[in-house]
Amino acid sequence: KSSSPSAAEAKSEAAKSVKIGIYFATWWALNVVFNIYNKKVLNAYPYPWLTSTLSLACGSLMMLVSWATKIAEPPKINLEFWKALFPVAVAHTIGHVAATVSMSKVAVSFTHIIKSGEPAFSVIVSRFLLGERFPPAVYLSLVPIIGGCGLAALTELNFNMTGLGKDYFLYLCFMRLMSTISLKPSTLFSSFMGAMISNLAFVFRNIFSKKGMKGKSISGMNYYACLSMLSLLILTPFAIAVEGPHMWAAGWKEVVSEIGPQFIWWVAAQSIFYHLYNQVSYMSLDEISPLTFSVGNTMKRISVIVSSIIIFRTPVQPINALGAAIAILGTFLYSQAKA
Numbered sequence: 001k002s003s004s005p006s007a008a009e010a011k012s013e014a015a016k017s018v019k020i021g022i023y024f025a026t027w028w029a030l031n032v033v034f035n036i037y038n039k040k041v042l043n044a045y046p047y048p049w050l051t052s053t054l055s056l057a058c059g060s061l062m063m064l065v066s067w068a069t070k071i072a073e074p075p076k077i078n079l080e081f082w083k084a085l086f087p088v089a090v091a092h093t094i095g096h097v098a099a100t101v102s103m104s105k106v107a108v109s110f111t112h113i114i115k116s117g118e119p120a121f122s123v124i125v126s127r128f129l130l131g132e133r134f135p136p137a138v139y140l141s142l143v144p145i146i147g148g149c150g151l152a153a154l155t156e157l158n159f160n161m162t163g164l165g166k167d168y169f170l171y172l173c174f175m176r177l178m179s180t181i182s183l184k185p186s187t188l189f190s191s192f193m194g195a196m197i198s199n200l201a202f203v204f205r206n207i208f209s210k211k212g213m214k215g216k217s218i219s220g221m222n223y224y225a226c227l228s229m230l231s232l233l234i235l236t237p238f239a240i241a242v243e244g245p246h247m248w249a250a251g252w253k254e255v256v257s258e259i260g261p262q263f264i265w266w267v268a269a270q271s272i273f274y275h276l277y278n279q280v281s282y283m284s285l286d287e288i289s290p291l292t293f294s295v296g297n298t299m300k301r302i303s304v305i306v307s308s309i310i311i312f313r314t315p316v317q318p319i320n321a322l323g324a325a326i327a328i329l330g331t332f333l334y335s336q337a338k339a
């Protein structure tokens, strides 16, 4: 066997890279739309336990219909599969609801800054739980990725500004900044903790999902579908206990009178895009390591920030652009260190 890869191997490697590139681009683009509608919904209707449950319910329904109509091939799974999936679904449920609660309390950018630390959680969990070590260059490359993303997110991401004049927009940014500063420390702390819990839970989820998919006939898409269904069963009773139909109904009356029936479409968009972006992210997790997944998830936040700058004309400081550039450079260094 020759030591250099054959032309066929090199070709299949290149094809794999292109495929992963397409998955990443799709994952990030779908996530941008999710972020827009998620914040619009939470601003108007601050019931994160319900909206988290609806996202899972919508995804589960979409997949059940896809299986029934043979748009997607249903997986061949047994009770053992569901048992093994249970802890992964617990982690997915916790990570999802914690992030949504965090985003419901403060500006989205705050949650994104904290969540940019996910790769650090991934290496720590891999090291202490699985005894997995990475070359020093890999650890070092995470510093610019996390730091750069944190700097880039140090701006107000507000997705409701279309059509407003610039002065009014700046005024709103100022007011938002003031209200963030004057938030009760307990609100800031719970938002911070929500994002940190989400980081940890998603790292467990990613590592055990990867193990669950490895060598099995189930695809990333179907694995995520089953994960959604089981998470929905886990989350529903907690959502009812924490918020419950009385709160939801009262909030609903208010939101319908303020925004009108179009609010339903915001919820639908938020839920559909939540499922789609996660589904595509699982299609990539099937092909990459949990650490590369977390790096991709952090870089996704750069795409959210950049798109909010382009679409919503979010005013940015040079420090934000510098942060994005540092994070992108860090990702390049990571890919080199991994290779």
Ligand code: 3PG
Pocket: 095, 096, 097, 099, 100, 103, 115, 202, 297
């Ligand atoms: C969620 O609800 O799962 C979060 O809003 C998104 O978290 P992520 O950006 O890590 O996917």
